[in-house]
Amino acid sequence: MTAPRALLTNPHPVPDTTTSSDTAVPRSADPAELPHIEDPGAVAPADARELSRALLVRLSLLEEGTADYSYVRATLIELNVSLVRYAARRFRSSSEPMDDIVQVGTIGLIKAIDRFEPDRGLEFTTFALPTIIGEIKRYFRDTTWAVHVPRRLQEMRLTLAQASDELEQRLDRAPTVAELAAHLEVDEEEVIEGLTAGNGYTAGSLDMKLAADTPDSTLARRLGFEDARIGRVEDLHTLKPLIAALPERDRTILSLRFVEELTQAQIGEGLGISQMQVSRLLTRTLAVLRAGLLPSDR
Incomplete structure (x- = not known):
């Protein structure tokens, strides 16, 4: 591979055009003037930092949307994927696949490249690493939790x-x-x-x-297990309007028999009727309630 110093050489400087106010306006560079790197992923880390420094300066001079801009930006991404993998190793104890974490971290790398300002004098790795880690943490916070927690x-x-x-x-x-x-x-x-x-x-x-x-x-x-009392609540809720529609004497007999738990003889004595009459009334009332409670077979 060509030595990094040779890649940084720019044999044809990009001339600037000026406006009437003598303000420099950068234009797209000739592709021949851009450094060509056959395999950015094979560049050693030290060489990648040096190349990235030069390419970031070049990127700031190119017009966004041009072919040259896209080429330089893509090369910067490939040169710094190792930085993403370094940041992703901090999250290797998670259950998420490492490939997914690297992919999310690469989004953070792209954001760092787009936001980086070379003229501030800051090292790119110093700026990019927190951005990459922040993007990965945001991914874990927003998409991987089954239950939302603070x-x-x-x-x-x-x-x-x-x-x-x-x-x-x-x-x-x-x-x-x-x-x-x-x-x-x-x-x-x-x-x-x-x-x-x-x-x-x-x-x-x-x-x-x-x-x-x-x-x-x-x-x-x-x-857990099925709670039979839940079905009883549903039955009682269904029975409530059926009982309310019964005659008052039938409601009284039901209350005395199933709430106060009196015998049929005690109920008959209290109402002044025979035990046989109480039995017939109970049988008829229960049949009416059962017909209203159970679904019709017709």
Whole structure:
């Protein structure tokens, strides 16, 4: 590959045109004047920084939308993909595929290239790295959480994951809450809050199979069961207007039998009728309610 110094050579300087007020107006450069790099991804990091510095200056002089502008911009992206991979390694403990993280980080790299101002004298890597990391964090915050939690707790989860990996290698075991708190110099309550918030990162289906159980066992079976009282509430809600439509004597007999739990003989004695009459009235009333409660077979 051509040496970096040769790539930076510009044998034909781009002449400036001036307006009537003698203000310089940059125009698109001749393609022959732009450095040609056959494989930007194969450039060594030190050479990539030097080339990026020159190309960023050139990019600031080119007119946006031209072929030369697109070429220089694309070359800058390829030269600095290694910077994206370096930033993405900070998030390797997450469950997201590394390719997806690198792709999101590349969006941050493109934003950094578009916003960078060479005349400020700042090193490009110093400017680009926070932009790349911020884009990746925004991706985790906005798209990967199953349950929305405050941004502070989302960042705490990432910090705890990195601290846990570091302490686990050092201690050869999982760190305790107290050890995490001491390592991060925060309160134990804050560590517990961050660990609890991490439960909202992913959500499992209630139909998920449990490997340790029988094939037909699901998470829903482990978590709970059907409450028969819920169906009773629905039945009572349906019965309410049916009971309200009954004659007053029938409502009284129902109340005495099923609320006060009196016998048919006691009900008959209280109403001045025979036990047989109470039985017939109850049978008729229950038949009316059953017909109104159950769906018709017709």
